[in-house]
Amino acid sequence: MTAQARGLHAHVLDSLGPAITAGEYPPGSVLRTDELAQRFEVSRSVMREVVRVLESMHLVASRRRVGVTVLPTAEWNVYDPQVIRWRLAGADRPRQLRSLTVLRSAVEPVAAGLAARHASAEQCAALTESALGMVATSRGRRLEAYLVHDIAFHRVVLDASGNEMFARLGDVVAEILAGRTHHDVMFEDPDPAAVTLHVRVAEAVREGDAPRAEALTREIAEGALRELDILAPPR
Template sequence: MSVVTISPTSSARLYDQTVEQLGRSIVQGALRVGESIVPDQLAENLGLSRSVLREAFRALESKGLVQARPRIGTRVSPRDQWNFLDPQVISWRLQGEDRLEQVEELYSTRLAVEPVAARLISGLSDADAVRDLRLLIARMRDAMLARDLHAFTEADVEFHTELLLRSGNKMFSCFSTVIAAAVRTRETLVFPLVEETHKGLEMHERLVEQIAEADPEVEETSRTLIRDAHSEARTALGHWDTHGAATL
């Protein structure tokens, strides 16, 4: 089995670190599909209690990454059993060699869901939703002026999550973690807050005004917004792969 290291710390932190290190090792291929993991041996090697390791394996099993079977033991699950909607799995893929594929899948999911959500919410005449979306745009603008990437990203995540939650389609809420992960690629890849961000903010404002006016063009505006963000992500990813993370 490939080597996994865990730093000594509190029990709660040990649990988080164990899930993080094992999950990342599986998703990024250090622990291969079908590879056997011996919990007792791993606990001894890492200096972990069996209870901490047991809870960590339960978390990994809930993500579809490992499976425990009588007389077979614990093994890394086939990829088609992984929960690719899980936010940690998404994060681990974005940090590994799968990052380009993960970015493409995140943005294709956004294109499939968000324009429909925008159209649905525009037909609801929901003044409270429009007000809340405008407030989030104001937060994004303040963060942009302050060059606060984290604050900008969190307001952007809330904006796009709000679109799903206010659309009237309860099933869209299931995609909120995926949409949030896609929006957070801004921070993961460290996009500079430059001219493209000003344009994107103007597009957000246009989208909200079209929602308020029940404009039939709202779907196309949503698609344009997502495609522009996708293009930014590809550019940042190319820079990240060549030079490391971009700087503000």
Template sequence: MDENKERSLVAKVMDGLVSGIVEQKYGAILPPQDVLSKEFDVSRTVMREALSMLLARHMLDVRPKTGTRIRPMSDWRLIDEDVVSWRFRATPDQAFLRDVIEFRMLIEPRAAALAAARATPDELAGIREAFDALSSLETGEPEFQAADVALHTRIVAASGNQFFQQMTAIVRGALVTVYPIVQGIATMREATLGAQREVVEAIGARDAAAAERAMSRLIDVTAEEVGRAFSFERREDSSSPPIDESQSAGA
């Protein structure tokens, strides 16, 4: 088989397997390789390669006598664009939404501060362009979500921090995940647009402290609305103190 064709086939099988996993088609343990090969109409070599790629991403675990077990999503390697995309396909639960917001609060305010200090003129223009596009659109328009994602990911990219830049896939997935939850809230657009304007203006003014504060406020707005839709669970165990609900939604 042509190498490019085989690689494409492996990617297609991986995508199909992941869809089955997030849709809970297989339960806790995958069927044997020969069964999966027949299901996807591919050779065992292709199936073995696809499974090995998922193993490398900590999505599967092979154990003697028990077969190929599907690992909890919390074990998946999220710093991997494919895995990030796959993880965000699953219907979000309370804990996942809480973790998404906590991640954003850790990364995006600091990224905004760094962007204010380090962004190139072209990056500043790109951030402003994304905001101008966003401010001209209504939430129901198809381009709105794309403009929102562009604004936030461009700010993270403009931080100049290579680790932050590697996390743009998570930021993108986080925005896409919460969008259906908050898009129907009448006051949401104006509240977020005002906060986004403050972020963009602070970055343009090279005011790192103001950019960081404004981004924190922006995520807090989203966290408050998501928190109304999903009551975040508190972790009350002996190993850690309870997390204040306001902090779990925006800290």
């Protein structure tokens, strides 16, 4: 079973949440707690807890006498990791991936610049190690091993920035990178130029060269955007 023991409410949430983010209940739709409770075969108390959580994510609004209304997309807490996961698993995955990659392209260069100033010796070591790992697995269809190092690299950069908001984007970046490898077909070995850029970012951070770290990371990000334009053209 897929995490059944995590509680009844979590199970219902994992079913209803994706349904809403996928647009199965278009904005404006009205649901009733009692009806939902019956549909999912749980008690009203459990369903109420689920609705409360969805409400806290601004996916729905609950009003007396009218019911539970699905809110327009513009209201959703799109930074909630749970919501991100649900949407990445759903139909508008491509659009979502693009939004997130653009966010990445804005955040990561600045984070790298800060990392160059604040990174500890351990973080520099971890960064270099990850970069070397990427080099070592960049040829011979070792995409899975490469992915591990790639994720580790970007996580360290975000952590080393010393900014809490940046650090919390580590999971999002991991999700994006994993998605690129697993869903969006990636037959070939990773772009050698990108691998080199990662190595050079590690160097720049180690040397405390913030402008260079930022510029190099911007190149990586632009590469990712270009790649996305090719694999999944906008519009």
